[in-house]
Amino acid sequence: MYPDHQAGLWVVERPAERPLPIVFDCPHSGHDYPADFGSCQPLEALRPAEDALVESLVARAPDYGITVIRALFPRSYVDVNRAEDDLDPELIEGEWPAPLRPGPKSELGIGLIRRWVVPGVPIYDRKLEVAEVQARIEGYWRPYRARLRTLVDELVERHGRCVYLQWHSMKSVGNAATPDGPGARRPDVVLGDRRSTTARPRLTGRLRNLFGDQGFRVRVNVPYAGADLLRVIGDPAHHVDAVQIELNRALFIDEDSVVRNRRYDETKARIEGVIEALAARPLP
Ligand SMILES: [Zn+2]
DSSP states (O other): OOOSEETTTEEEEOOSSSOOSEEEEETTOOOOOOTTOOOSSOHHHHGGGSOTTHHHHTTTGGGGTOEEEEEOSOTTTOOTTSOTTOOOGGGEESOOSSOOOOOHHHHTTBSSSBSBSSTTOBSOSSOEEHHHHHHHIIIIIHHHHHHHHHHHHHHHHHHSOEEEEEEEEEOSBOOTTSTTOTTOBOOSEEEEOTTTTSSOHHHHHHHHHHHHHTTOOEEESSSOOOOHHHHHHOBGGGTEEEEEEEEEGGGTEETTTTEEOTTHHHHHHHHHHHHHHHHHSOOO
């Protein structure tokens, strides 16, 4: 029903051989900026909101039997990792036609529709029309989630279980729009399982060991425990274990110019070490 490449929306990469029960998701790495974005910022100013290059770090995962989906549209256009109603009404012109429940992410200015690139750099100099936001939900948010769901469901059907890992990047130092606040320094990797609710602890523990084996400093659930997609997809009692992986940007990217830094190749090799070890024993 769904194609593996949908222009502007997603790319799905599948293993050539029999797939393992693992899906990788890169929901924030997209940089096909839709023509109707209507931001007041130039493209270069918007790019720091992306989890840029994360998809390239895990690009070889299909060679190990892992299915990968990545978003092509930018997370600053509409964030698939937020609930549909996690929307700040202040961003909207007029009345939203359904009840809204803006949560902590919206309060930080990073809800379904993002207020800031980084604090002090607004994405819009206008309010958004209701129809405009609805079109982003119907045209991007909903189809992406539906595509992801079918990938996970297919593997559960085939193997009886599925591991869902979501790949992100975090700034090396927190700011006013991050849960840990300005100046907070981050470890290399933060794993999130929404405090042991979206994955069996032995999966999170195993991932912690696999990253640790590659020399990464790892923390769990602090400051990032996982957001809405993890909540929706992760259901360990019903065969799906879901963990979010936040990679410190200083490990692979120049945070201002959004290009590879000199640690990129080494970091990618270490991440491939994690992927290879995971693929050798895919289920917790
Ligand atoms: Zn992200």
